[in-house]
Amino acid sequence: MRIISGTHKGRRITPPKNLPVRPTTDMAKEALFNILTNNYYFEDIKVLDLFAGTGNMSFEFASRGCKEVTSVDTHSGCISFIASKSEEWGFPIATKRVDVFKFLEKTQEKYDLIFADPPYNISADEFGLIHHIVFERDLLLADGLLVIEHAKKTDLSNLAHFASVRKYGNSSFSFFKKEI
Structure with missing residues (x-):
């Protein structure tokens, strides 16, 4: 895994081997960020990364200039790794070790972009x-x-606010847009 763009472009992300994760592939992540780059000025957005795992996506958002990134995961090893690398690399990533569903039920924050990468099963x-x-x-x-x-x-296309789906290898990204 590597950071694709931004201030830390090319930096390798090497998490401990014992983390229970399935990181987003570099190919899929690059394709997703090509889409997002056309819609967002990263320096202006607030991001929530759910089921953050290795922090792969959080690190990418932070490298591209996001000033507020929150990473949520239940696994203490994942959160420790993200917090450690965030501090080492100077990223503004807040980590939360909590069940994602409980976090969503209790948070009072609002976000420009919420990325969720739950276990596929x-x-x-x-x-x-x-x-x-x-x-x-x-x-x-x-x-x-x-x-x-x-x-x-x-297939998540039956859910309200569905905008589109993009498929890359074995992964897909479903996009849901808040109507104003």
């Missing part, structure tokens, strides 16, 4: 629950975007 109901809580609790700012990464066989 979660149930369709759990994928829907991420979406439901984000929109029910109005966690997106005006023109906000929810991006859910999932296996290409998973």
Whole structure:
């Protein structure tokens, strides 16, 4: 894994081997950020990274200039790794070791972009629950975007606010847009 662009372009991300993660591939991440770059000025947005794992996506957002990135994961090793590298690299990433669903139910913050990369084996109901809580609790700012990464066989197009899906290898990104 590497950071693709920004102040830390090319920097390798080498997490400990014992983390229970499936990082987004560099190819898929590069394709996603090509889409996001056309829609956002990263220096102006507030990002929430759910199921943050290795911090791969959080590091990419921070390297591209996001001033506020929050990484949420239940695994203490993942959160420790993200916090350690964030401090070492000078990234403005706040880490939260908590269940993602509990975090979404309690947070009072709103975000321009929420990225969720849950384990691919979660149930369709759990994928829907991420979406439901984000929109029910109005966690997106005006023109906000929810991006859910999932296996290409998973179809989330039936959920409200669905805008599009992009497939890259075995991964897909479903985009949900808050209407203003």
